[in-house]
Each structure stands twice: as structure tokens, then as C-alpha cells.
Amino acid sequence: MKERDYDLYLKVLEGDKQALEEIYDKYEKLLYSFAYKTCGQKEMSEEVMQEVFIKIWTQKATYDEAKGKFSSWIITVARYTAIDVLRKKENQNYALDEEWDATNEQEPSVEDLVEWKERGSMIRQAMKQLPKEQKKIVTLFYFKGWTQQRIAEGLDVSLGTVKSRIRLALKRLKKELATIEEKGGVSDA
Structure with a gap:
């Protein structure tokens, strides 16, 4: 029987690399597809994926089961990460006048x-x-x-x-x- 996302997430918090791999395997296609639709480039989409899982592993992005589904949360992390990656790229070309709210x-x-x-x-x-x-x-x-x-x-x-x-x-x-x-x-x- 597969473990629930939340149980895997708790294991990741304890440093379990296998649990992180299981989450990666489950969500990689969804996150890559989402990142690609947002960024439009393979390299940027891969960067978004890498950043999302680094944030999860280093606990810079934390999930609270009481606030909603794990899938919603991980897409949210990917969305904001993709926006950050796009902004970083844009900042290389010109300065943005507005910060994301x-x-x-x-x-x-x-x-x-x-x-x-x-x-x-x-x-x-x-x-x-x-x-x-x-x-x-x-x-x-x-x-x-x-x-x-x-x-x-x-x-x-x-x-x-x-x-x-x-x-x-x-x-x-x-x-x-x-x-x-x-x-x-x-x-x-």
C-alpha cells in the first residue's frame, strides 16, 4: 500500500531521502508540466523542479495538512518558484518596477x-x-x-x-x- 503524501512529507522532515524520492516520483510529471506551461522553456522548467524539491528538503517550504491537500500545496510552491525563476530571467534583461504581492x-x-x-x-x-x-x-x-x-x-x-x-x-x-x-x-x- 502506498503511503499518504503527508506521511511521506513527515519522513522528509526527518531527513528520509527515500521519502523525498517517492514524492518526486509521484509529482514530477505534474510539476514539470505546470512549470513548462508557466515558463515555456525546458531548462527553466527543470530549474523550477529542482528548486521546489530543494525547498521541501531544506524545509524552506512547509506544508500544513490542516490548510489543504498536499497536491495543492506543492503546486503552490511550484507556482511561486516558477514566477521567481521568470522574474530572475527578466531581471537579467531589465529591472522590474513591481514586486509580487x-x-x-x-x-x-x-x-x-x-x-x-x-x-x-x-x-x-x-x-x-x-x-x-x-x-x-x-x-x-x-x-x-x-x-x-x-x-x-x-x-x-x-x-x-x-x-x-x-x-x-x-x-x-x-x-x-x-x-x-x-x-x-x-x-x-
């Missing part, structure tokens, strides 16, 4: 993001139903790691508009996913 309370739930990844084809179908403006903003925010301010500047719209479109897109995606699930999954159409 990880405490922004209007930011969409990471739980939603994990569910999207776990339901891959369902999300792709639901994304097709979004208006063009919402689809673009969701893609830039979640998969390209852009800040809301950067999206506003890049698309020449107000920050409030960006936040509103993200919020509306997430509501619509949730509704579309419920409809898709109700119908029994993704259709071939």
Missing part, C-alpha cells in the same frame, strides 16, 4: 488551479467557453506568471479590469466545469 487577498484560489491541472482536458474545454479577453488574462496570470499590474500595462486596461476579468473568468470556469462534470466529462466535440 503574494498576500493579495483578491488572488484566485490555488485549489482552483490544482483542480484545473488535475482535470486537464475538462479545463481546456471550459477555457474555450471564455470570452477572448478573459481567456487571455487567465493565461497570462496563471500560465505565464504575469502580475496583475503587468497584465494591465501590457493590455492597456485598468488594474481593476484585470482583477474583475480574472474573478469573472474563474466563476465562469467553475460553472462550465460543473456542467461538463454533470454531462459525464469531456465530449469529443
Whole structure:
């Protein structure tokens, strides 16, 4: 019987390398795929993966089972790590004017993001139903790691508009996913 993620995580905290390898084996494809969608480059995606597991091993990223699923937490670590890697790359080319605000309370739930990844084809179908403006903003925010301010500047719209479109897109995606699930999954159409 496979051990639960939390039990493996507790073993990692005690220095068990085998437990870290098991977590790696279980999540490497999901994290690499997520990192690649965010960064768009193989080398950067590999760097994100390495950083995520270093953070877990050195306990710079800590998981609390009471706050949610392990898969949600590890995707969150990967998301912020990918954004850091992208920013590091951008800083080599030019200085950024804005710092990432990880405490922004209007930011969409990471739980939603994990569910999207776990339901891959369902999300792709639901994304097709979004208006063009919402689809673009969701893609830039979640998969390209852009800040809301950067999206506003890049698309020449107000920050409030960006936040509103993200919020509306997430509501619509949730509704579309419920409809898709109700119908029994993704259709071939």
C-alpha cells in the first residue's frame, strides 16, 4: 500500500531521502508540466523542479495538512518558484518596477488551479467557453506568471479590469466545469 503524501512529507522532515524520492516520483510529471506551461522553456522548467524539491528538503517550504491537500500545496510552491525563476530571467534583461504581492487577498484560489491541472482536458474545454479577453488574462496570470499590474500595462486596461476579468473568468470556469462534470466529462466535440 502506498503511503499518504503527508506521511511521506513527515519522513522528509526527518531527513528520509527515500521519502523525498517517492514524492518526486509521484509529482514530477505534474510539476514539470505546470512549470513548462508557466515558463515555456525546458531548462527553466527543470530549474523550477529542482528548486521546489530543494525547498521541501531544506524545509524552506512547509506544508500544513490542516490548510489543504498536499497536491495543492506543492503546486503552490511550484507556482511561486516558477514566477521567481521568470522574474530572475527578466531581471537579467531589465529591472522590474513591481514586486509580487503574494498576500493579495483578491488572488484566485490555488485549489482552483490544482483542480484545473488535475482535470486537464475538462479545463481546456471550459477555457474555450471564455470570452477572448478573459481567456487571455487567465493565461497570462496563471500560465505565464504575469502580475496583475503587468497584465494591465501590457493590455492597456485598468488594474481593476484585470482583477474583475480574472474573478469573472474563474466563476465562469467553475460553472462550465460543473456542467461538463454533470454531462459525464469531456465530449469529443
